[in-house]
Amino acid sequence: MNRPERIARAIQASGKSKSEIAKLCDVAPSAVTQWINGESKTLKAESVFALAKATGYRAEWLTFGTGPEREDAQTTGEPDEEDYAVIPQYTAKGSSGNGYLNDHVEITGGLAFKRDWLKRMSLNAENLRVIYNQGDSNWPTLSDGEVLLVDVSRRDPGNGNMYALYDPDSEIIIKRLIRDLTGGWLIRSDNQDKMRYPDMPISDQGMQDVEIIGRVVWRGGGI
Incomplete structure (x- = not known):
């Protein structure tokens, strides 16, 4: 201004x-x-x-x-409510790996985001949650312990987007969804070591059974 x-x-x-x-x-x-x-x-x-x-x-x-x-x-030192939205910060962790089981989840506080930035990103503060990344399956995109902003209103699979998902064991994983050219989807890790983190193919029918928590819309952590 x-x-x-x-x-x-x-x-x-x-x-x-x-x-x-x-x-x-x-x-x-x-x-x-x-x-x-x-x-x-x-x-x-x-x-x-x-x-x-x-x-x-x-x-x-x-x-x-x-x-x-x-x-x-x-x-x-408190954010101005007119200019900032405080997004609830959960103890939940999403695993960039084999999955992270959150037996007990609490709100431990919040992170402040500029309302102007949220508006530019077409994000509604009421739909946002803060969780933590666990593991290195999405390295270098995500680091272990990195803070993630998840939009729980965006639960429809979108090609190339990263999501917080529940795996079959009800553990939270952070993966990218890729539309397979031959049909169906690939649940993919960004880490290029595909021996450790191979793509997981899934049919359109199977995708309907995958519970998407929300789309990862922001990451923040050390560099």
């Missing part, structure tokens, strides 16, 4: 009218309109600090776009 967009955002989020902002900043309402429209090339320091006090947004962020947006975000 440029400076006029940041100012407009702060004023809108404050719930105050332009007239109220103008009064609090000791300027004419037309000046506030110029700030929002970008017609004012310079902004006096006293106006910036008055605007920051009136809206609850930091003067540094309003001027330069750097640092936390709000003072409360800086002091508490």
Whole structure:
């Protein structure tokens, strides 16, 4: 965002009218309109600090776009609900290998994702879950212990996409689904060592019996 967009955002989020902002900043309402429209090339320091006090947004962020947006975000370290969605983080592990049995699953907290990013990715926060990868069958795409974001609304098999699945033993596995040219599907590991991690062919009928937990839409971990 440029400076006029940041100012407009702060004023809108404050719930105050332009007239109220103008009064609090000791300027004419037309000046506030110029700030929002970008017609004012310079902004006096006293106006910036008055605007920051009136809206609850930091003067540094309003001027330069750097640092936390709000003072409360800086002091508490908590994500701003308006800008961030907190996705529930489960203890469940999905195995990049032979399967991982999760006897007991708990929500241990959450990871914050920018709502703007979720919107660009066409993701609904309510459909997302955070789990962990286990093993190296999808290396180098996924590392052991890596955090995964799973969209539980995307359960229809799609060619080339990676999914969290239940195997026949009700253990969670992380695999890619590949449409076989001869018909049916291949449940595939990204690891190129096919002696250890061979493709698993499955018919269309058999695919209907596979319980797809959701599609893996994001990965995050060490490099």
